[in-house]
Amino acid sequence: MQQFIGCDAHKKYSVFRAINEEGRLGPAVRISHDREQFRSYLAQLPPAASIAVESSGHWYWLIEEMERAGHQPRLTNASEAKRRMGKTKKTDKLDAGGLAILLRNGTLPEVWIPPADLRDQRELLRLRMFLSALRTQVKNRIHGTLGRYNLQIEVADLFGVEGRLRLGQRLDELPEETRRSVERELATQDFLELQMEEIEKSLHHVMQAIPEANLLRTLPAVGPILSAVMALEIGDVSRFPAAENLASYAGLVPRVHSSGGRTRMGQVGGDVNRTLKWAFVEAANLIVMQQRRLADTHVLRLYRRIRARKNHQKAAVAVARHLAEAAYWVLRKREAYREPPARKPAVASTHG
Secondary structure, eight states, rough: OOEEEEEEEEESSSEEEETTTTTOOOOOEESOOOOOOOHHHHHOTTOOOOOEEETTTTHHHHHHHHHHHTTTEEEEEEHHHHHHTTTTSSOOOHHHHHHHHHHHHTOOOBBBOOOHHHHHHHHHHHHHHHHHHHHHHHHHHHHHHHHHHOOOOSSSSSTTTHHHHHHHHHHSSHHHHHHHHHHHHHHHHHHHHHHHHHHHHHEEEEEOOHHHHHHHHTTTTTHHHEEEEEHHHHOGGSSSSHHHHHHHHTTEEEEEEEEETTTEEEEEOOSSSSHHHHHHHHHHHHHHHTTTTHHHHHHHHHHHHHHSSSOOHHHHHHHHHHHEEEEEHHHHHHHHOOOOOOSSSOSSOOOO
């Protein structure tokens, strides 16, 4: 008799509970996250068992062990699963059983599991994004320190060659400990720059084996880094039934509130791929910054049309949604981005 298994995963242990085809729940079993004990338990399960696993912050190794044991893990949207369970009480036993019930009923809110190599490659890019954000924080601290002491250096880029030279010549104008702090921050920035250069070399090597990244580079204002983010975060585009599904996954489709004959568009959903959303919105902002070069393009006309009625943020999200839907068709048809005809309000570049 087939069994459906729920796994309520925590940092140091997981609780498993199975339900059979007749709807009878079995006892809850707590398994330590000791590798050998975990593998021993998986080996005792029926062959090719379906196991619902919540998408917690440490699901990678759980999925890898289940796949290694020949089982069929089903990654689950944790918050949506809780809503569907409809339980007022929360225990490990109830959560594991609830996941098993949803799996048996065919109502489990599943999340796509990227292949192991894709999961690994994503880490390289996400580290680069983390270091980039950290570098920005360091630069902002230095700007803040100079502002507090009214130390003005008239250069286009304070952290370029000329800017660093002038800053070095004037650091003695700062109090002693403040000067030392800025020197340490500059050394930190240099270290981050070096780390990012090494990562970008590795990333360039990795992306050579991913032709989808080259296709995505044909989108307006999308360069090597953004195309890599998009390619690795989208993964297999065929998992999306339509372009709007990819846009929704990227958090670029607003919620609709319609009742009593009145319709209101709300904020975009929060349960989305935030990294992918950042990439498309960043590309939209770059389009705005490059208005002179992109003056006669559909994306800029779209931005200006919406910006005339609403604010920059909403106009940029609209452009980002266009880019997401265009990315879908670029990847599905494996064709470079084509400028939509001006006479048609096309929503996707290679569609039709």
